[in-house]
Amino acid sequence: MNTATASLPATKPAAPRLVDPAAAVAAARAHSTAGEIAGQTLVMAWRALKKMRRNPEQFFDVTIQPLLFTAMFAYIFGGAISGGVSAYLPVLIPGIVAQTVLTTCMSTGVQLREDMEKGVFDRFKSLPMARIAPLAGPMIADLVRYLIAAGLTFVAGLIIGYRPGGGVVGVAGAMVLAIVTGWSLAWIFTWLGTITKSAKSVQGISMLIMFPLTFLSNAFVPVQTLPRWLADFVKVNPISHLVSGTRALANHGQLSGEVGWTLLACAAVIAVFAPLSTRSYRRHL
Incomplete structure (x- = not known):
């Protein structure tokens, strides 16, 4: 019996697909949008708030320190400096x-360094999130701690006789100014948390800077009582x-020029240390 062998048609190699580099770059979105960054930051802030709720000792410094310092400084230095506590x-x-x-914001870098040492930030490496979100999120959560610290200080002052002439609006403005300044300076300690090797190092350097x-x-x-050079x-x-x-x-409910200089300094600190913190954090990924 003769067997016929069927010859298969020769297959041509597939032509290479040309890729337009410009189109590929346009199709690939390397950065998150502003809305996504804001949402991811709020998620990390919520995570930090839940962590605070489960670790109430994080509130000891913002609850005990204002009450202790206010009473101690008022009764120790009041008579020597102003002739009396009320004055x-x-x-x-x-x-x-x-x-x-400002001393409360130092803990931001310490907490960040502790999380990095425990490997918490290793979990964020594979997540599609903006690199600034794990840094800015806990800082937004710390606004609650700043608010508690400032509020308790004014409460302690009212108890021992302080009567602010600026009223509720003036006191609220003073608290907002202090909180904004603390939040901006926290970027410095966040940057320290990303470049130092331990939480104790962050704490030591922070105290040398802030105190x-x-x-x-x-x-x-x-100021008039100080030596000229000081x-x-x-x-x-x-x-x-x-x-x-x-x-x-x-005290007076006045929006002075000092407020403008303070906000300008805050903007400068954020403009410098927020990018530095993000860049240093990326090196650990």
Whole structure:
């Protein structure tokens, strides 16, 4: 029997598909939209708030410190500086508000470094989220802590005799100014959290930065009582502008030029340290 072998037609190799580089770049969206970044940041803020609720010890510094510092400084320094506690309170309370909020923001970098050491941020590597969201989210949640610290300071002042001349509006404006300043400075400590090797290092460096700036200001003593060389530094200290702005708002209800200088400094800090923090965070991914 003869078997016929059927010859199959030869297949031509498929022509290579040409890809337009410009079209490929246009089709691929490398960055999240502004709306997506905002949504992802709020999700991370909600995560941080739930973490705070499960760890109430995170509120110890913003509840105990304002009450302790207000009473201690008022009765220890009131007579020596202003001749009495009641005369010293208009000077002290706005200064304590600024000092408490600013020292509270130092914990932002410490908490960030602890999460990175525990591997929490390793889970975010595979998630399609903006790199700034894990950094900005906890900072937004910390606004609650700043609000508690500022509010309790004014409450403690009212209890011991402080009567702000700016009324409710002035006090609210002073609190908002202090909170905005604390949030902007928290970017510095966030950046420190991404470049240091341990949470203790972040805490130590943060204290070396913030405590001298806070106490070498007009928060607790009049500038006129200081030596000239120290008074010159205090006058240009950004914390002094914040304290002067909060005093004008809380005591007189006035929107002074110090408020503008403080907000300008806040914008400069955010413009510099927010990109630095994001870039340094990417290096860990």
